[in-house]
Amino acid sequence: MALNWKLVIDCREPNVLAEFWAAALEYLVEDPSALITQLRTAGQLPDAAVVDYGGGQRFAGLAAIRHPEDPFNELSGVGQGRRILFQEVPEKKVVKNRLHIDVHGGDGTPEALEALTVRLESLGAERLKLVDQGPAGRWWVMRDPEGNEFCAA
Template sequence: MASVRNFQVTIDCTDPVRLAHFWAEVLGYVASPPPEESEEPVNWFACTDPSGVGPRVLFQRVPEGKVVKNRVHLDVRVGTGLVGEERLAALESECARLVALGAVRGTLLLADGQNESCQGMQDIEGNEFCLD
């Protein structure tokens, strides 16, 4: 049986520092210490779970912009164990907090008998994620 390995999630972006600070706030993570002063743009920046449990999230600068839907996205679990109106209220509360940080509200998918409700979102660079 293979052992569980640590992993990091890497996200391509245009502004690694700005995006890392956004996601640190969303996830309750801590952004890396600021890079040393340099005339070169920062090519990567990370945020980490202060408890050490969650994966490190690395943001790396790429020359091209985002053009299509993400093939991988993060689900921010804010409604775990909640159903119905209680779940919708938790999703709405977190959505409002993230919109204030610069996120964009997407489609609200209501419970359908198999899946609970979730709120589609976009981060400050247009990357899709879900409040689940």
């Protein structure tokens, strides 16, 4: 039987990256507000473990996104399928990623690629380099708002 998994990305600002990647991938930012309220009411969660963000409460140092069609736990908001967790770390990114996300959109035409990269730039991404391998493919290497490389094809 295959295992469940999630991708975890170390970052400085989990909520900012969760918002960016949710918009980029058309995912949903997980909403842990109900669980946070329950834990705080029971005295099981200190104030320092919670931040106000986007009009709600989230766990300090953690934010996650999930695919909108996948099941999720209604109390915690945690997705039970395709999911990315952003985890706060104290240091900035300093070297190239060893793992990255490829974002695919459109029909593979140059116009579709341009539309995708323009949309990603409007969300805060930056184009780095166009890779053109002829019939094998064409894509942009880009950076998210914290400098993590990804490809748009």
